[in-house]
């Protein structure tokens with residue numbers, strides 16, 4: 001059946017209370033937690049690093065999908081594995097040798113995701129698909145939560161879904177209940193990151209349920 005999963009992004013939470021904010025969405029039905037790691041260089045913002053994730057790991061058994069928006073992903077593989085990362089999602093644009101990075105991540109027993117920014121074509125990741133667990137098609141420019149969903153990214157999702165019927169395809173940025181999740185579902189995404197739409201909701205459980213229903217229907 002539908003292997004749809006919903007992963008709230010804690011970037012939209014009150015990050016001074018990361019443990020309880022993570023627990024809050026797990027209790028609300030989240031399948032995994034999406035942690036946005038930004039280094040102020042690959043993207044114009046700084047969020048959290050391995051020390052913070054290591055602390056959060058002590059409070060949560062959730063699956064941690066680490067979205068690595070950093071210029072030197074190779075530098076952080078060991079630290080992120082030791083901190084308790086379950087999946088290391090790197091940006092294709094951030095590395096000269098994706099295959100070496102994938103081997104490095106695998107050696108640390110993490111799952112591998114590869115992300116592409118809005119200006120990166122879907123075709124450019126195809127050769128990596130046999131070697132990764134997931135492709136992330138960004139639906140905003142990485143760097144900030146709360147941005148507007150780019151509907152014109154959907155042809156990239158459709159293209160990848162058509163070519164790779166079984167692959168996990170994640171979308172991230174501006175996704176919420178209504179037109180945006182419907183577009184992602186129609187295009188074939190099955191892993192849904194949602195930051196502000198979940199954390200700013202009066203009833204996060206209802207939002208997570210509705211996102212899931214939109215993908216499953």
Ligand code: DX5
Nearest residue numbers: 142143145146173174195196
């Ligand atoms: C943006 C991050 C996203 C962001 C999503 O660079 O990768 O994960 O937190 O937040 P929303 O859902 O608010 O766009």
Ligand code: ZN
Nearest residue numbers: 009036067172
């Ligand atoms: Zn993200």
